[in-house]
Amino acid sequence: MTEKIWEEKGLVVRHNFLELLEHWAIALSGFVLIITGLFQMPLANRYYISSLPGLAWSGDFIISLNVHYAASAIFVAAAFFHVIYHGILGERGMLPQKGDLKTSITVVKSFFGKGEEPPFHKYLPEQRLAYIGMIFIIAMLIISGLVKTYKNIYAPDLSEGIVFLATWVHITFFILFVLAFIGHMAAIILKPNRPMVRAIFTGSVRLDYARHRHPLWVAELEGGRKIPATVEPAVEEISEETVEAETVKTSTEPEMLLQKKADLQEADESEDLYAETQEEDVGGTDKTSD
Amino acid sequence: MKKELLPKISRRSFLKTSAGITAASGLTVLPMAKKAHGATSGGLATLIDLSLCDGCVDWEMPACVSSCKTINKDVIPEPVNPIPQPWPRKTIEDWSKKKDVFNRLTPYNYLYVQKADVETEDGKRTVFIPRRCMHCDNPACATICPFSANHKMKNGAVVIDYDLCFGGAKCRTVCPWAIPQRQSGVGVYLQVLPDFMGNGVMYKCDLCHERLAEGKLPGCVEACPRKALLIGPHREIFALAEERAKQMNGYIYGKTENGGTSTLYVSPVSFDLINKALIKKPGEPDMKPDVQRRMVKTDGPGRIVLASPILGAAAGLIGAFKWFSRGKGGTKGGEKDND
Numbered sequence A: 001m002t003e004k005i006w007e008e009k010g011l012v013v014r015h016n017f018l019e020l021l022e023h024w025a026i027a028l029s030g031f032v033l034i035i036t037g038l039f040q041m042p043l044a045n046r047y048y049i050s051s052l053p054g055l056a057w058s059g060d061f062i063i064s065l066n067v068h069y070a071a072s073a074i075f076v077a078a079a080f081f082h083v084i085y086h087g088i089l090g091e092r093g094m095l096p097q098k099g100d101l102k103t104s105i106t107v108v109k110s111f112f113g114k115g116e117e118p119p120f121h122k123y124l125p126e127q128r129l130a131y132i133g134m135i136f137i138i139a140m141l142i143i144s145g146l147v148k149t150y151k152n153i154y155a156p157d158l159s160e161g162i163v164f165l166a167t168w169v170h171i172t173f174f175i176l177f178v179l180a181f182i183g184h185m186a187a188i189i190l191k192p193n194r195p196m197v198r199a200i201f202t203g204s205v206r207l208d209y210a211r212h213r214h215p216l217w218v219a220e221l222e223g224g225r226k227i228p229a230t231v232e233p234a235v236e237e238i239s240e241e242t243v244e245a246e247t248v249k250t251s252t253e254p255e256m257l258l259q260k261k262a263d264l265q266e267a268d269e270s271e272d273l274y275a276e277t278q279e280e281d282v283g284g285t286d287k288t289s290d
Numbered sequence B: 001m002k003k004e005l006l007p008k009i010s011r012r013s014f015l016k017t018s019a020g021i022t023a024a025s026g027l028t029v030l031p032m033a034k035k036a037h038g039a040t041s042g043g044l045a046t047l048i049d050l051s052l053c054d055g056c057v058d059w060e061m062p063a064c065v066s067s068c069k070t071i072n073k074d075v076i077p078e079p080v081n082p083i084p085q086p087w088p089r090k091t092i093e094d095w096s097k098k099k100d101v102f103n104r105l106t107p108y109n110y111l112y113v114q115k116a117d118v119e120t121e122d123g124k125r126t127v128f129i130p131r132r133c134m135h136c137d138n139p140a141c142a143t144i145c146p147f148s149a150n151h152k153m154k155n156g157a158v159v160i161d162y163d164l165c166f167g168g169a170k171c172r173t174v175c176p177w178a179i180p181q182r183q184s185g186v187g188v189y190l191q192v193l194p195d196f197m198g199n200g201v202m203y204k205c206d207l208c209h210e211r212l213a214e215g216k217l218p219g220c221v222e223a224c225p226r227k228a229l230l231i232g233p234h235r236e237i238f239a240l241a242e243e244r245a246k247q248m249n250g251y252i253y254g255k256t257e258n259g260g261t262s263t264l265y266v267s268p269v270s271f272d273l274i275n276k277a278l279i280k281k282p283g284e285p286d287m288k289p290d291v292q293r294r295m296v297k298t299d300g301p302g303r304i305v306l307a308s309p310i311l312g313a314a315a316g317l318i319g320a321f322k323w324f325s326r327g328k329g330g331t332k333g334g335e336k337d338n339d
């Protein structure tokens, strides 16, 4: 929503500071949740993890539960913030669109050298699909986790059926969450996607990359911001971020319009929501700028 | 396992003190209890009167223990042979060759009678203490179970589902009295990855909840010849415990311990002294007064988690509001005019 072409630096701003913050709040707390979730199993003592230096706490269910709770508070608050804030702003760029499924198959094929990938908008169609999938997984984890937390504190004698369901939903979606995380990591390892990785650290991608791979997006940014009948026209905002001084908001609606015109249905989605990563990956990715 | 002998004496005076209550604590109270809901106030509670229990010293095995053993004798299937060796920590707990042990808690023995030689001001005094799961009000053993195999029922009973338990023994770790006991080589873990996950099944007293559902008394309560064990609606049992403690100028254990339990011990000797006379060993719990509910430390963080949806949503609302007001109030008039 703060997209802007930055000619002098050869960059396109893709995410603003707030979006990066949301992404990393979810990613890092999610990572802690996976680890401390495993410690509830209970495997820390059995596998001598609690014997490792600095990890003695992993075998203490009270401490590891508290770490799990602390990470949950960040995770849940960030997820609610994300949905409410961007929902009210009417940002729909990450939601799947008609034809995404078909287009994403074309794209995946192109990763394996079969055919050309179509020109993209800001997000790849599979990013949009992954986003909605991740939203679903996270929603189930949050709902079941809240039920379990409530039970722990206030209602140990909650109906056995509800507790049982919450527990197994939590376990099932925990597994899906881990798989989705692995898939997310795999996606950024794919060569064509690598230039996008820097965006989740710095907020921007290289302009030449964007022109080449996201021509629909660049065209829209260059074509000015025509705002169709949304609640509110896009408004300018100065982001406080250190790297990108200021950025411009556009609404996602024009993306859709343009796309229809272009007769293309792929848009893409970078979900900021669901990455969990280690910093190293990106360092080397591209040093064109900054 | 038989209790063919009658207990030597029945000190009628004692029975009389507990008077009508003893009668009321019989089957008659059960229908009320069955209607009741809610763990603490509506469920069941038990009273163990240490002034009445004489440890069944003349019996081969205390009547309550014997009854419990008989009722539960077929609960555990025959463990597989050999029992798979867990990896990497190689702990195996196998009681299948020692099923008859009744002087401690084991997977085959959910109730045992502790003997404490207490030094009181008036000299030495021997106290017999039937020990089993306390059926706590907010049992960490149940809430912390990763598979929800252990659950607190509406009637107050804390019950392990032996078909679902993986035997990780988390419940024993968080129980202040380390009540649940493990039998390796049985249970659902054998069907999954026995070498890497799980290690058997945890067993403990289930308050005879199946018998309760049939309108029967728990085996131990029914069997005690001295009516030292009573069961009834939570409120009544608590009132009765207070009354008896007052009468004997005695003490209560289980009311505040571990955050409150559904088992109240009443004793003429202080539990501090009793605890000093006991040595905590595996399967032999102590009686530390006011032992804390360890999960209490997680309640605060848990409440923050419960509040976090509201905090996140509020931040989202405020953020969105600011975004709009900044756009409207901004001097630039919206960037659609400039590019």
Ligand code: SF4
Pocket (backbone or CB within 6 Å): B132, B133, B134, B135, B136, B139, B140, B141, B142, B158, B171, B174, B175, B176, B177, B178, B179, B180, B204, B258
């Ligand atoms: S006494 Fe121990 S096993 Fe029994 S309910 Fe309380 S915490 Fe659980």
Ligand code: SF4
Pocket (backbone or CB within 6 Å): B067, B068, B069, B071, B110, B111, B132, B204, B205, B206, B207, B208, B218, B219, B220, B221
């Ligand atoms: S209530 Fe039942 S299972 Fe529990 S100690 Fe008594 S007889 Fe045994």
Ligand code: SF4
Pocket (backbone or CB within 6 Å): B052, B053, B054, B055, B056, B062, B063, B064, B065, B113, B128, B130, B223, B224, B225, B226, B227, B228, B229
């Ligand atoms: S509780 Fe009753 S049956 Fe059990 S040892 Fe005491 S007197 Fe005997």
